[in-house]
Amino acid sequence: MKQDILLESGTNELEIVLFEIGGSSFGINVLKVREIIQPLPITATPNSHHHVEGIIRLREEVIPVVDLAKVLDLAPSDKGASDKFIIAELNQMKVAFHVHSVSRIHRISWNQIEKPSDLSTGFEAHTNGIVKMNDKLALLLDFEKIIVDINPKTGLDINAVKALGERERSDKYVLIAEDSTTLRQLLKDTLNEAGYEKLRFFENGYLLWDYLDNERQEQNDPDLIITDIEMPQMDGHHLTKKLKEDPRWNQIPVIVFSSIISEDLFHKGEKVGADEQISKPQIAKLIERIDQLVS
Missing domain, CATH: 3.40.50.2300 (Response regulator)
Known part of the structure; x- marks a missing residue:
């Protein structure tokens, strides 16, 4: 995935990739995304956290796969053709997040993002903010917390x-x-x-x-x-x-x-x-x- 490195620093703007899980819309900052790929064969890892599907080999790297539907307690994927792996890099590690579809990149201002109020979304524990766009709302997920919940050592x-x-x-x-x-x-x-x-x-x-x-x-x-x-x-x-x-x-x-x-x-x-x-x-x-x- 090509990132827009021309996005000027300090303008209070960001670009987010919108994706869906179980019919709900979510976002991830483009700065965290290294690439978006079709699902690869997953190797199961015994005794791993229940949110981790297993590991994949992407070129020369071994990367864990996190099922976001399980994290958010949403309906599982039907393994359709629209499923994607978002390869993200955060906290000095790479993780593949399994999502059900990816739509497009939006450039927005941080002013368009509000902190979720109590009980406003049902996903408060995993949400950094609510993104207000012209035609819809999306939840910006707290990917760092998702990873720390799986492995506190991170x-x-x-x-x-x-x-x-x-x-x-x-x-x-x-x-x-x-x-x-x-x-x-x-x-x-x-x-x-x-x-x-x-x-x-x-x-x-x-x-x-x-x-x-x-x-x-x-x-x-x-x-x-x-x-x-x-x-x-x-x-x-x-x-x-x-x-x-x-x-x-x-x-x-x-x-x-x-x-x-x-x-x-x-x-x-x-x-x-x-x-x-x-x-x-x-x-x-x-x-x-x-x-x-x-x-």
């Missing part, structure tokens, strides 16, 4: 911070934009373990920017900002671009901490002025760079 590991040794308490003030409730708690736990206790969390980049622009008290200048990329209302690249273009904030170090950072996409963070870009779940590397940037 998530943030507080033991990696403990391995750094005894830590001093820090009075540095850190702002964090992260839309996942689960990851906000994990980041809080791991940063506290690392000695950083003056933390303020925001559900998306817009809320962090609004805090700096309108609510911040002069005595509370942040020492560092950490941001995810994929967030409703304002993504991390657009937030970073606004921070680095504003003389009030352009000296504050910004770390982009995201599951979709790769060699191919690293240039997007560079263009908006990020001081560091770290791929989830490298929490020990994140702590080490925070130490360096605030020292």
Whole structure:
């Protein structure tokens, strides 16, 4: 699948691939998609998680296959000709997501994505946002959580911070934009373990920017900002671009901490002025760079 590398960094836009499972519409950020293929023969793997169908061999790589219908408790595929495998790369690993059909790519703004309210979709545990388009709604799935639920070792590991040794308490003030409730708690736990206790969390980049622009008290200048990329209302690249273009904030170090950072996409963070870009779940590397940037 050819990605549109001409999509300018920091414009608060993204491209999503729409697909269907059991008659419901879902989306995945194009930045996570490496290719979309016809289903390949699956080799069963004994004692694997019940959401994992098995493994496939794609050229020289062995890739696990996740059945999204099982994850979402929807009707299984009838193994029709429209079935597809979406080969995605996130959290430094490749996964094939089995879907029932793929429609097309849409370019939208993060402003068109809203956080799902309680009981609004029935898929809250697996949803990052609701995409509002002219003719339909689609759910943007939280693929990172799906993978961590299958294999918790792929998530943030507080033991990696403990391995750094005894830590001093820090009075540095850190702002964090992260839309996942689960990851906000994990980041809080791991940063506290690392000695950083003056933390303020925001559900998306817009809320962090609004805090700096309108609510911040002069005595509370942040020492560092950490941001995810994929967030409703304002993504991390657009937030970073606004921070680095504003003389009030352009000296504050910004770390982009995201599951979709790769060699191919690293240039997007560079263009908006990020001081560091770290791929989830490298929490020990994140702590080490925070130490360096605030020292």
